[in-house]
Every structure is written in structure tokens, then in C-alpha cells.
Amino acid sequence: MFLSVEGLSLTIDGKKLLDSISFSAEKGTITLLSGLNGAGKSLLIRSLKGLENPESGKIILSGRELTKRKERMKAFALVFQDTALGIVGSTVEKDIAFGPQNLGRSHDEVAETVDEQLAFFSLEEKRKTRPAVLSGGEKRKLAIAGVIAMQPEVILLDEPFANLDYPSTLTVIRTLIKLKETGHTIIVVSHEAEKFLAHTDMTIILEKGRIKASGRSRDMIRTLKDNNVYLPADASFEELTWLR
Numbered sequence: 001m002f003l004s005v006e007g008l009s010l011t012i013d014g015k016k017l018l019d020s021i022s023f024s025a026e027k028g029t030i031t032l033l034s035g036l037n038g039a040g041k042s043l044l045i046r047s048l049k050g051l052e053n054p055e056s057g058k059i060i061l062s063g064r065e066l067t068k069r070k071e072r073m074k075a076f077a078l079v080f081q082d083t084a085l086g087i088v089g090s091t092v093e094k095d096i097a098f099g100p101q102n103l104g105r106s107h108d109e110v111a112e113t114v115d116e117q118l119a120f121f122s123l124e125e126k127r128k129t130r131p132a133v134l135s136g137g138e139k140r141k142l143a144i145a146g147v148i149a150m151q152p153e154v155i156l157l158d159e160p161f162a163n164l165d166y167p168s169t170l171t172v173i174r175t176l177i178k179l180k181e182t183g184h185t186i187i188v189v190s191h192e193a194e195k196f197l198a199h200t201d202m203t204i205i206l207e208k209g210r211i212k213a214s215g216r217s218r219d220m221i222r223t224l225k226d227n228n229v230y231l232p233a234d235a236s237f238e239e240l241t242w243l244r
């Protein structure tokens with residue numbers, strides 16, 4: 001298995017907010033992490049990223065246990081729900097360059113990475129644009145481009161469809177599909193399963209810091225509905241996408 005999480009528990013101020021979370025993900029797949037507000041979804045991906053300090057549990061990537069915070073930081077990319085948190089550059093190209101520059105890559109390598117990402121995300125014409133004036137979908141693409149530029153092993157996205165209009169939502173769905181097709185391993189936190197479930201491989205439902213249910217996404221439609229995740233009645237698995 002590419003990614004294995006074993007028995008991850010997180011207690012803050014005496015409250016057990018994540019309780020013995022275990023799951024795994026194959027390379028090149030999309031995992032949906034769903035559940036109601038307050039279930040612990042953000043805390044779980046923040047823990048993987050190294051932004052929280054779980055008191056127990058293992059994170060194993062390609063057979064190697066990531067024990068140090070620094071290793072987790074490098075292996076996992078986190079695209080925050082609030083894209084403003086992830087955007088740091090004064091122009092689109094500077095923003096993409098920021099991560100690889102910080103990793104100490106050479107000038108030529110950084111330039112090459114920036115061109116690659118601009119092309120991959122169809123942002124070439126926005127190269128010199130200030131991130132603040134981008135559309136919601138473009139901002140989300142830029143936030144994703146910025147983390148991909150650092151070549152993470154797993155991409156974590158927290159509510160990537162939040163506050164996006166219809167065209168921007170389609171942009172993000174297409175981006176997720178393209179990332180998966182190019183071999184990226186992705187974990188998406190979302191309760192908006194009706195928008196993209198068809199493109200996901202595995203689904204995990206969290207409740208009160210525990211895994212309530214998990215399985216292949218195509219087998220999880222009933223379970224998602226039973227756990228108050230909205231899905232349209234009678235839709236088949238393949239129909240559970242906003243892409244037509």
C-alpha cells in the first residue's frame with residue numbers, strides 16, 4: 001500500500017478529537033473524506049501534514065514511516081479551505097515559484113517548474129496577474145499549482161468546492177481528475193459528494209473523531225446518505241458528478 005495510517009489519535013485540552021484512525025490509500029487514487037461539521041476531517045489532514053501533534057499513530061508512505069514533522073511537511077501538500085492562506089506571491093508566477101525556491105531549487109529548475117505548472121493548470125496568460133484578482137476557480141487552481149510545484153507525495157485538499165460558483169467548481173473537478181490521471185495521490189475533504197463522487201476511488205466517513213464507515217466509493221452511496229451526506233435520489237455512481 002502506498003499510504004498507510006495506523007491508529008492515529010489526537011487529544012487537545014483533554015478532548016480526544018481523533019480516535020485511533022486507520023486507513024490506507026493506493027497511489028494514483030482519490031479518497032473522499034466526508035462527515036458532518038466537527039467530525040475531525042480538518043484535524044485529520046492537518047495531522048497528516050504535521051500541523052497537529054497526534055499522541056499516537058503511524059504514517060507510512062511507500063513502506064517508510066514518517067516519524068519527523070519535517071518529513072510529513074514535505075511528503076504531504078495541504079490546500080487550505082481558505083485559498084488566501086496558501087497564496088503568498090505578488091503575481092501568479094511568483095506564487096508558484098515560492099515553494100520550490102524555499103526548497104533550495106536552482107533558478108533554472110524553478111523557472112522550469114513554474115512553466116510546467118502554468119501549462120498544466122492553463123494559467124499561462126495569468127502569469128503576471130495579481131492573485132487577488134483571479135476568479136475563485138483560478139485561485140483554487142493557483143493554490144493547487146503552488147503545492148504541486150513542491151512535488152509532494154500526497155495532496156490533501158480541505159473543502160476545495162467551498163464558496164465556488166458552478167464554472168469554478170467544474171474547474172476544480174477537472175483539475176482533480178487531471179492530477180489523478182498523472183499519478184497523484186489525493187485525499188479530498190468534502191461533504192459535497194454529489195459534485196464529484198464518481199471520480200473518487202475510496203470513501204471514508206468520519207464521525208466524532210472516529211471512522212464510522214469506509215469502502216470503495218461506488219459501494220458507499222447508501223452509507224453516505226445514511227450519514228446525512230446529500231446525494232440525489234436514484235442517481236447511479238457514474239452520475240454523481242457535475243461534469244457532463
Ligand SMILES: Nc1ncnc2c1ncn2[C@@H]1O[C@H](COP(=O)(O)OP(=O)(O)O)[C@@H](O)[C@H]1O
Nearest residue numbers: 012013017035036037038039040041042043044
Ligand atoms: N485547536 C483545537 N482545539 C480544540 N478543539 C478543536 C481544535 N481544532 C478543532 N477542534 C474541535 O475538534 C472537532 C473537529 O474539528 P475539525 O477537524 O475542524 O472538524 P471538521 O473539519 O470535520 O468540520 C470540532 O469539535 C472542533 O471544535
Ligand SMILES: [Mg+2]
Nearest residue numbers: 041042043158
Ligand atoms: Mg473542516
